[in-house]
Amino acid sequence: xxxxxxxxxxxxxxxxxxxxxxxxxxxxxxxxxxxxxxxxxxxxxxxxxxxxxxxxxxxxxxxxxxxxxxxxxxxxxxxxxxxxxxxxxxxxxxxxxxxxxxxxxxxxxxxxxxxxxxxxxxxxxxxxxxxxxxxxxxxxxxxxxxxxxxxxxxxxxxxxxxxxxxxxxxxxxxxxxxxxxxxxxxxxxxxxxxxxxxxxxxxxxxxxxxxxxxxxxxxxxxxxxxxxxxxxxxxxxxxxxxxxxxxxxxxxxxxxxxxxxxxxxxxxxxxxxxxxxxxxxxxxxxxxxxxxxxxxxxxxxxxxxxxxxxxxxxxxxxxxxxxxxxxxxxxxxxxxxxxxxxxxxxxxxxxxxxxxxxxxxxxxxxxxxxxxxxxxxxxxxxxxxxxxxxxxxxxxxxxxxxxxxxxxxxx
Amino acid sequence: xxxxxxxxxxxxxxxxxxxxxxxxxxxxxxxxxxxxxxxxxxxxxxxxxxxxxxxxxxxxxxxxxxxxxxxxxxxxxxxxxxxxxxxxxxxxxxxxxxxxxxxxxxxxxxxxxxxxxxxxxxxxxxxxxxxxxxxxxxxxxxxxxxxxxxxxxxxxxxxxxxxxxxxxxxxxxxxxxxxxxxxxxxxxxxxxxxxxxxxxxxxxxxxxxxxxxxxxxxxxxxxxxxxxxxxxxxxxxxxxxxxxxxxxxxxxxxxxxxxxxxxxxxxxxxxxxxxxxxxxxxxxxxxxxxxxxxxxxxxxxxxxxxxxxxxxxxxxxxxxxxxxxxxxxxxxxxxxxxxxxxxxxxxxxxxxxxxxxxxxxxxxxxxxxxxxxxxxxxxxxxxxxxxxxxxxxxxxxxxxxxxxxxxxxxx
Numbered sequence: 013x014x015x016x017x018x019x020x021x022x023x024x025x026x027x028x029x030x031x032x033x034x035x036x037x038x039x040x041x042x043x044x045x046x047x048x049x050x051x052x053x054x055x056x057x058x059x060x061x062x063x064x065x066x067x068x069x070x071x072x073x074x075x076x077x078x079x080x081x082x083x084x085x086x087x088x089x090x091x092x093x094x095x096x097x098x099x100x101x102x103x104x105x106x107x108x109x110x111x112x113x114x115x116x117x118x119x120x121x122x123x124x125x126x127x128x129x130x131x132x133x134x135x136x137x138x139x140x141x142x143x144x145x146x147x148x149x150x151x152x153x154x155x156x157x158x159x160x161x162x163x164x165x166x167x168x169x170x171x172x173x174x175x176x177x178x179x180x181x182x183x184x185x186x187x188x189x190x191x192x193x194x195x196x197x198x199x200x201x202x203x204x205x206x207x208x209x210x211x212x213x214x215x216x217x218x219x220x221x222x223x224x225x226x227x228x229x230x231x232x233x234x235x236x237x238x239x240x241x242x243x244x245x246x247x248x249x250x251x252x253x254x255x256x257x258x259x260x261x262x263x264x265x266x267x268x269x270x271x272x273x274x275x276x277x278x279x280x281x282x283x284x285x286x287x288x289x290x291x292x293x294x295x296x297x298x299x300x301x302x303x304x305x306x307x308x309x310x311x312x313x314x315x316x317x318x319x320x321x322x323x324x325x326x327x328x329x330x331x332x333x334x335x336x337x338x339x340x341x342x343x344x345x346x347x348x349x350x351x352x353x354x355x356x357x358x359x360x361x362x363x364x365x366x367x368x369x370x371x372x373x374x375x376x377x378x379x380x381x382x383x384x385x386x387x388x389x390x391x392x393x394x395x396x397x398x399x400x401x402x403x404x405x406x407x408x409x410x411x412x413x414x415x416x417x418x419x420x421x422x423x
Numbered sequence: 424x425x426x427x428x429x430x431x432x433x434x435x436x437x438x439x440x441x442x443x444x445x446x447x448x449x450x451x452x453x454x455x456x457x458x459x460x461x462x463x464x465x466x467x468x469x470x471x472x473x474x475x476x477x478x479x480x481x482x483x484x485x486x487x488x489x490x491x492x493x494x495x496x497x498x499x500x501x502x503x504x505x506x507x508x509x510x511x512x513x514x515x516x517x518x519x520x521x522x523x524x525x526x527x528x529x530x531x532x533x534x535x536x537x538x539x540x541x542x543x544x545x546x547x548x549x550x551x552x553x554x555x556x557x558x559x560x561x562x563x564x565x566x567x568x569x570x571x572x573x574x575x576x577x578x579x580x581x582x583x584x585x586x587x588x589x590x591x592x593x594x595x596x597x598x599x600x601x602x603x604x605x606x607x608x609x610x611x612x613x614x615x616x617x618x619x620x621x622x623x624x625x626x627x628x629x630x631x632x633x634x635x636x637x638x639x640x641x642x643x644x645x646x647x648x649x650x651x652x653x654x655x656x657x658x659x660x661x662x663x664x665x666x667x668x669x670x671x672x673x674x675x676x677x678x679x680x681x682x683x684x685x686x687x688x689x690x691x692x693x694x695x696x697x698x699x700x701x702x703x704x705x706x707x708x709x710x711x712x713x714x715x716x717x718x719x720x721x722x723x724x725x726x727x728x729x730x731x732x733x734x735x736x737x738x739x740x741x742x743x744x745x746x747x748x749x750x751x752x753x754x755x756x757x758x759x760x761x762x763x764x765x766x767x768x769x770x771x772x773x774x775x776x777x778x779x780x781x782x783x784x785x786x787x788x789x790x791x792x793x794x795x796x797x798x799x800x801x802x803x804x805x806x807x808x809x810x811x812x813x814x815x816x817x818x819x820x821x822x823x824x825x826x827x828x829x830x831x832x833x834x
Contacts, residue, residue, distance in 0.1 A: 079788035083739040116778050271730035302792035303779060319682035328494040367527050368714060370822050371829030377490035381683070381713035386797035411781050418782030
């Protein structure tokens with residue numbers, strides 16, 4: 013039986029529009045469409061519709077460590093605050109942490125995320141119970157021995173990837189092994205790449221080349237190309253920009269995390285795009301960036317480009333919103349990120365009664381530059397309503413359980 | 424008759440606390456205080472209390488031009504988009520624009536703002552009708568002839584200042600005249616100072632010195648010292664940092680506006696503070712920064728310092744929140760910005776049920792780094808509740824009138 017959802021009278025490109033969704037796909041978009049029999053109707057009056065976001069770099073369960081050790085130097089933060097707590101994360105904490113992260117993402121308009129962590133079965137169950145999409149990357153270290161027992165169980169909205177932590181934590185053998193695994197299982201390869209200047213200088217000292225050059229020398233770029241998702245990629249030499257571009261890699265800019273940890277701020281957005289890379293956006297984990305709001309990440313990304321380039325025309329709103337949405341979905345192999353017939357029904361309604369839209373000379377600009385996520389009222393993922401008028405099913409229980417697990421971690 | 428307000432059981436520094444407010448002042452802060460007879464009681468259960476914000480640089484009525492001409496080069500933005508519309512602003516538009524700006528500020532926790540614009544009587548009436556505080560600066564150009572007819576009418580929560588636009592738009596005569604006016608009327612002197620690199624090079628070409636040096640040479644710094652409020656001050660030479668510090672000037676950092684207009688990003692926060700300047704924060708007008716949210720301005724300020732200095736310990740949360748609050752109030756001559764007996768009752772309750780506070784290992788960090796303004800539930804200004812559970816009196820009418828006026832501007 014086909015499930016039909018009709019959104020009536022929402023604003024799309026300044027036109028009052030109806031949207032018909034059949035199962036998980038947008039089947040029609042237009043003015044005053046006939047309502048199919050038995051369809052569920054959502055009143056889109058006084059809203060505008062936008063594609064949802066794809067958060068392309070996160071560590072979802074770390075939401076349980078939000079705000080722990082803020083404003084401290086990086087090594088102290090990791091050694092004294094984060095790692096001792098992370099070691100205590102059991103399946104229960106991972107499950108409720110991921111549930112909480114999913115609710116936070118839904119409430120800020122995100123319906124897909126690309127994660128990197130461990131205890132993936134518990135995460136997958138949480139994602140499944142949340143009704144949104146995720147690609148879960150198994151974090152690898154050293155020789156990548158974690159792959160010995162990696163046997164991902166399929167689930168409709170969940171896919172998997174290998175996620176070697178970084179070139180300084182995974183050795184040559186581990187990187188080669190991860191590459192072979194990704195090739196044979198046809199998965200993505202998600203890695204922190206050139207996040208800090210120290211990573212670059214350490215790589216130069218150890219291997220005589222920079223991190224992206226190192227991946228190239230090991231044959232990772234040639235073997236995996238567009239299956240590579242490189243998080244951060246802040247400190248790139250010109251030839252590395254070309255390498256990532258020529259191989260069609262996806263690059264994830266996480267501006268709030270980069271600023272907060274003092275990692276850098278001159279992300280080469282235009283250069284990477286021009287070279288052929290797929291530029292996307294992410295929040296990083298909540299321990300470093302403190303929230304999972306992609307709208308905020310997109311705003312910071314837009315402002316930061318204009319700021320460090322001294323150019324108010326850099327990173328215009330429409331482009332940045334595409335990076336936050338369609339570019340990310342594409343990297344996940346999903347045809348989502350546009351409100352058009354034939355595309356997946358991942359979309360959100362924005363409340364035009366929110367003060368950010370008063371007055372409303374430019375809806376897109378108001379969403380990106382003026383609004384916060386509380387303006388997002390309703391979210392649809394894969395044709396299913398996952399938030400309605402800011403209400404997400406099960407929120408109270410998830411909050412209570414996540415609080416309990418978080419206390420346990422700190423205790 | 425004394426008005427008494429009691430906030431019961433809110434969290435202050437992690438302790439469940441009662442706050443007693445008599446008239447416009449906090450009279451007691453402590454655990455399980457006796458409730459005075461006839462007091463109005465606010466249930467602070469599941470909230471935390473913080474001082475409100477002072478927005479130290481704004482052009483309130485420009486909220487009517489939110490999002491107009493975004494992502495365009497500065498000169499085009501001013502000449503084609505902003506100035507032609509600004510010329511159409513009459514008293515009615517100024518009034519409703521200011522009312523709208525005040526509601527937006529209240530909803531994001533701001534109870535005082537330091538503005539620079541024109542048609543001040545209409546603005547003052549709007550501020551008075553909104554119940555928050557403002558210092559309204561009369562914008563001056565050229566010879567500062569606007570002072571001929573400047574006869575500010577006093578109002579309990581409104582004060583006035585002279586606001587020469589900048590050293591490149593007000594000539595030597597005008598700057599001297601504004602200084603004399605500020606001295607004789609004991610008002611603040613609010614000016615855009617060193618906002619762009621072009622302002623600096625033009626000043627060097629015209630006067631042979633940089634903007635702050637020019638104000639020093641004209642005797643403005645010596646005459647007015649702490650009465651000077653310098654907005655932006657992004658491009659300062661070392662001696663200018665010392666000049667502004669030695670004279671105890673207030674400096675206003677507007678990070679979102681600076682980034683969005685591509686003006687610069689290396690604000691010398693620590694250097695200015697150390698030199699003796701009073702460092703505060705602002706949003707700038709909504710045409711450039713798009714919203715009036717001081718919580719967002721504070722977050723961007725904190726992240727940006729860590730980012731460009733590559734130092735995660737720069738601009739720690741507690742310091743930035745003081746800049747956003749107490750430092751600003753101090754510049755306005757107000758003893759506000761602390762929740763302590765004897766201080767003005769300008770404070771806000773934050774809803775700890777908001778996801779930004781789940782889990783809540785660090786309330787201040789969660790407010791600054793994770794929350795958006797929708798977490799602010801109740802706001803008190805001068806002892807009066809101006810927002811209760813996100814409801815501000817008169818919002819619907821103000822929104823309707825502001826929309827009407829904004830349409831007129833564009834038409």
